[in-house]
Structures are given as C-alpha cells and as structure tokens.
Amino acid sequence: MHVREMISTHPHVQGSTADALLKCIEECYSCAQTCTSCADACLGEEMVKELTQCIRLNLDCADICAATGAMGSRRTGSNVEVLRAAIQVCAEACRTCGDECAKHAEMHEHCRICADSCRSCEQACRDAMSQVH
Amino acid sequence: MHVREMISTHPHVQGSTADALLKCIEECYSCAQTCTSCADACLGEEMVKELTQCIRLNLDCADICAATGAMGSRRTGSNVEVLRAAIQVCAEACRTCGDECAKHAEMHEHCRICADSCRSCEQACRDAMSQVH
Amino acid sequence: MHVREMISTHPHVQGSTADALLKCIEECYSCAQTCTSCADACLGEEMVKELTQCIRLNLDCADICAATGAMGSRRTGSNVEVLRAAIQVCAEACRTCGDECAKHAEMHEHCRICADSCRSCEQACRDAMSQVH
Amino acid sequence: MHVREMISTHPHVQGSTADALLKCIEECYSCAQTCTSCADACLGEEMVKELTQCIRLNLDCADICAATGAMGSRRTGSNVEVLRAAIQVCAEACRTCGDECAKHAEMHEHCRICADSCRSCEQACRDAMSQVH
Numbered sequence: 001m002h003v004r005e006m007i008s009t010h011p012h013v014q015g016s017t018a019d020a021l022l023k024c025i026e027e028c029y030s031c032a033q034t035c036t037s038c039a040d041a042c043l044g045e046e047m048v049k050e051l052t053q054c055i056r057l058n059l060d061c062a063d064i065c066a067a068t069g070a071m072g073s074r075r076t077g078s079n080v081e082v083l084r085a086a087i088q089v090c091a092e093a094c095r096t097c098g099d100e101c102a103k104h105a106e107m108h109e110h111c112r113i114c115a116d117s118c119r120s121c122e123q124a125c126r127d128a129m130s131q132v133h
Numbered sequence: 134m135h136v137r138e139m140i141s142t143h144p145h146v147q148g149s150t151a152d153a154l155l156k157c158i159e160e161c162y163s164c165a166q167t168c169t170s171c172a173d174a175c176l177g178e179e180m181v182k183e184l185t186q187c188i189r190l191n192l193d194c195a196d197i198c199a200a201t202g203a204m205g206s207r208r209t210g211s212n213v214e215v216l217r218a219a220i221q222v223c224a225e226a227c228r229t230c231g232d233e234c235a236k237h238a239e240m241h242e243h244c245r246i247c248a249d250s251c252r253s254c255e256q257a258c259r260d261a262m263s264q265v266h
Numbered sequence: 267m268h269v270r271e272m273i274s275t276h277p278h279v280q281g282s283t284a285d286a287l288l289k290c291i292e293e294c295y296s297c298a299q300t301c302t303s304c305a306d307a308c309l310g311e312e313m314v315k316e317l318t319q320c321i322r323l324n325l326d327c328a329d330i331c332a333a334t335g336a337m338g339s340r341r342t343g344s345n346v347e348v349l350r351a352a353i354q355v356c357a358e359a360c361r362t363c364g365d366e367c368a369k370h371a372e373m374h375e376h377c378r379i380c381a382d383s384c385r386s387c388e389q390a391c392r393d394a395m396s397q398v399h
Numbered sequence: 400m401h402v403r404e405m406i407s408t409h410p411h412v413q414g415s416t417a418d419a420l421l422k423c424i425e426e427c428y429s430c431a432q433t434c435t436s437c438a439d440a441c442l443g444e445e446m447v448k449e450l451t452q453c454i455r456l457n458l459d460c461a462d463i464c465a466a467t468g469a470m471g472s473r474r475t476g477s478n479v480e481v482l483r484a485a486i487q488v489c490a491e492a493c494r495t496c497g498d499e500c501a502k503h504a505e506m507h508e509h510c511r512i513c514a515d516s517c518r519s520c521e522q523a524c525r526d527a528m529s530q531v532h
Contacts, residue, residue: 001400001428001429001432002429002432002433002436002512002516003432003436005512006432006433006436006437006440006509006512006513007436009440009507009508009509009512010436010439010440010443010509011440011443011444011445012443025432029400029428029429029431029432030400030401030428032428033400033401033402033405033424033428033468033469033472034401034405036469036472036473037401037402037405037406037409037472037473038405040409040472040473040474040475041405041408041409041410041474041475043475044409044410044411044474044475045410046410062469066465069432070432070435070461073432073435073436073439074435074436074439075439075440075443076439076440076442076443108408109408110405110408110409113401113404113405113408114405117401
C-alpha cells in the first residue's frame with residue numbers, strides 16, 4: 001500500500017500527514033479484504049449453517065471498511081463531520097465482526113486472523129478520530 | 134429494482150417487510166448512481182475548478198450510499214446497531230452533498246437532479262431509522 | 267433511478283443519450299442489489315450447505331455489476347476499450363449467476379427473481395455493446 | 400494485508416496457495432486505494448481542468464480493481480471464466496490509467512506513484528492469469 005506516499009504528495013496536504021489517519025486507511029482496505037476472505041472461507045466450511053451470522057457480519061464489515069477507506073483517502077475540499085461519522089461506524093462494525101469471529105477462532109484459523117484484523121482496524125479507527133476535525 | 138420482491142421472499146422475513154427500509158435501500162442504490170454521475174458531469178464542466186468540493190462530496194456520498202444499500206439488503210442474522218449507524222451516516226452524507234449540489238442547481242441541471250436525489254435519500258434514511266431496531 | 271436525466275444533462279453528452287447504455291447502467295445497479303439480496307437469502311435457508319456456489323456467484327456478480335454500473339455512468343474523457351471489456355465480463359457474470367439461480371428457482375422464489383434479474387442485466391449488457399465504441 | 404494467511408486457511412485451499420494470485424489480490428486492493436487517492440489529488444491541483452481524463456481513468460481503475468480483488472479473494476465453489484475475464488479487464492484498466500498518469504509524472508508526484516502502482520498491478524494481473532484455470 002502506498003497510502004503515505006499518496007497522501008503526502010496531495011496538493012492540499014503539503015507534507016503534513018496525519019499518521020493515525022494513514023494507518024486507519026491502510027487498516028480499512030486490509031480489513032475489507034480479510035472480511036471478504038473470511039466470509040468465503042466460512043462459506044466453504046462443513047459447518048456453514050452455524051457460521052451464517054459470522055458471514056453476514058463479515059460482509060457488512062467489508063462494505064463499510066471499503067467505503068471508509070475510500071472516504072478517508074480524499075483530501076480535496078472537506079467533509080469532516082461525515083468522515084468522522086463513517087470512521088465511527090467502521091469501528092463499531094469491526095468490533096461486532098471481531099467479537100463474532102473470536103467465537104470461532106479456536107476452530108477456524110481464518111476466523112482467528114479475521115478477529116485480529118478487525119480489532120486492529122477498530123483501534124486504528126478510534127485512534128484516527130482524534131486527528132479528523 | 135426488485136427490492137420488495139427480494140426482501141419479501143427472504144427466509145427470515147416471511148412476508149413481513151418494513152416498507153420504510155425497502156424505500157431506503159432503493160434510494161441508496163439510486164443515489165449512489167446519481168452521485169457517481171454528478172461527480173463525472175461536474176468534472177466535464179468548463180468551471181470544474183469551482184466544483185471540486187461538489188465532486189468530493191458526490192464521491193463520498195456515492196461510497197456510503199452503496200455500502201448502506203448493501204448492508205440494508207441483508208436480513209440473515211442481525212446487525213442492528215451497525216446498520217442504524219450506517220443509515221445515520223448515509224443521511225448526513227446525503228444532507229451535506231445535497232446542500233452543496235443545491236448551490237449549483239440553477240447553473241447545472243445535473244446538480245439540481247442530484248440535490249433532489251440526495252434529499253430524497255436523506256428522508257428515506259431518516260424514515261427507515263424508526264423501523265430498524 | 268435518474269440515469270437518463272443525469273446522463274442527458276452531462277456537459278459532454280448534450281442531449282444525445284445512448285438508450286441501450288442507459289438501460290445497461292440501470293440494470294447493473296438493480297442486479298447488484300438483487301444479487302446482494304439473493305446471497306443473503308440463500309444464507310438464511312435451511313439448506314445453505316447446498317447453496318454455497320450460488321452465494322459465491324451472487325457475490326461475484328454483485329461486485330462486477332456495481333463496478334460496471336459506475337464505469338458506465340462516467341462520460342468525461344473516454345475509456346471505451348476498458349468499458350466495453352467490463353460490460354462483457356458483467357454479461358458473463360450475469361449469465362453464470364443466472365444459470366445457477368435458475369437451478370433453484372422452483373424451490374426458492376428469491377433465486378427465481380434473481381435469475382430473471384441476471385438475465386435481464388445480461389441482455390442489457392449485450393445490447394449496450396453495440397453503442398459503446 | 401493478510402491475503403496469504405487468509406487464503407491458506409480456506410477450507411477449499413488446504414495450504415496450496417497460488418502465489419501469483421495472492422500477489423494479484425494484494426495489488427488490486429493497493430491500486431484501488433492509490434487510484435482513489437490520485438483522483439482526489441488531481442482534483443486538488445490548480446490545473447485540474449487538464450487532469451479530468453486522468454481523474455476519470457483513476458476512478459474507473461479503482462472500481463475494477465476493487466471488484467477484482469474481492470472476486471479473487473473467493474475460493475468457495477468456482478467461477479474461473481468470470482474471474483479470468485475480470486483479471487484481464489483489470490490489467491487493461493491499469494495499463495490505460497498507468498499510461499495517462501505517466502504523462503503527468505514529472506509534474507505531479509502522486510501521478511508518478513500511481514503510474515507505478517498501476518503498472519505493478521497490471522503485471523500482477525497478467526502473472527495471475529496462468530494460475531487461474
């Protein structure tokens with residue numbers, strides 16, 4: 001990912017990058033991929049019937065992570081209130097999905113990795129909140 | 134759009150459809166398209182330099198509308214708190230984008246249509262909030 | 267959906283709209299919603315284990331429909347070869363998903379509706395190919 | 400990104416990962432972010448009027464990269480022909496966008512980085528084609 005290079009060369013940024021927001025953008029794209037993968041891995045399990053809530057939360061989390069990563073990548077003009085609200089929802093979606101994945105972490109390694117990815121993204125979102133204002 | 138038919142045949146819904154949520158899903162997909170179009174139409178205008186904030190808000194609005202439309206379409210399991218929060222952000226994004234588009238509505242017909250679409254989606258989001266709990 | 271109004275007011279279009287492309291854009295957004303819904307409805311079925319391939323194809327189809335609908339909505343500049351290729355992939359994804367959904371159409375009404383939506387979108391994509399050059 | 404960990408723990412993969420496809424998925428998510436950033440950075444430039452084609456190609460490339468990255472992440476069931484076609488379109492979108500960005504690479508550092516990212520993603524897509532069958 002080239003998030004830092006791209007944001008630091010944006011004409012409205014001029015070298016002053018908000019590190020916590022950069023980390024948040026990276027985590028959002030990464031978590032979108034992890035959740036998309038985890039939904040599909042759960043779908044491939046013999047016990048898929050018991051993983052349907054996990055798949056649903058994975059897909060919701062992937063959608064909001066992708067939207068938040070894109071919104072956070074934009075610097076032209078300003079949309080602070082909406083961006084803050086999106087990051088907040090993203091943190092909640094990550095917390096919810098991470099909690100569900102954690103329940104299956106001992107049985108399914110993909111759920112363990114996804115729970116970690118969700119928690120890392122949740123933390124990055126919470127850290128970014130202080131820099132977006 | 135086949136939102137009503139699809140939701141009403143979902144095994145967890147069994148015919149009881151929340152009309153305001155159906156309307157909200159339709160408006161989210163429609164507004165995602167309208168905002169994507171408006172961003173591109175603004176980009177094609179001679180005075181694009183004065184429309185960059187409008188384009189930025191269009192793109193943010195399209196992203197959150199698409200994510201919210203997809204999340205609202207899911208009925209398996211439950212993700213009420215996250216869905217409510219997403220619908221709330223979507224309403225805010227629509228309000229912000231609609232206000233900006235309204236400023237250029239007299240000069241650019243695509244901004245006038247987009248302002249209407251944003252307001253319609255904002256209202257549908259607010260109406261859906263009472264049904265998602 | 268306001269596809270026609272938006273495209274017809276685009277500064278690079280000036281009233282001359284390609285009807286088949288407009289229809290294709292509408293069908294892409296509609297099919298993205300239908301496939302997202304169908305994946306989730308399949309996930310809620312008792313026999314989900316037998317519907318995992320259907321869910322996978324639904325999710326793939328939703329992704330490419332959403333991307334193609336957005337790309338088709340853009341008129342500024344030109345990206346004909348890429349747009350044509352995307353419409354072609356979208357038609358193939360719709361054909362594949364529609365064929366799979368048709369297998370479960372008698373048992374699951376959501377699959378019947380989704381099969382119809384996929385075929386309608388596939389046809390709209392094929393019709394649009396002659397206008398995008 | 401946790402692409403390798405996620406794919407290698409998928410129940411249908413069982414440790415045998417196609418390295419070129421893993422690289423392709425990573426590059427698709429990365430290029431989606433880079434192109435989203437570059438579109439916005441171009442939008443912030445004084446000379447935005449001369450960058451509208453670049454912005455349009457950036458947005459198209461971001462859309463198809465995001466869809467292809469998600470489709471490539473799925474292993475349940477199979478959708479080989481559609482996935483191959485999507486990877487092929489993605490390579491073309493990256494080539495087209497990379498060529499345009501390269502024209503502004505000397506003047507805009509974000510376009511130089513984006514051109515590199517597009518070329519890297521294009522190559523990863525072409526390399527993955529031999530493994531997806």
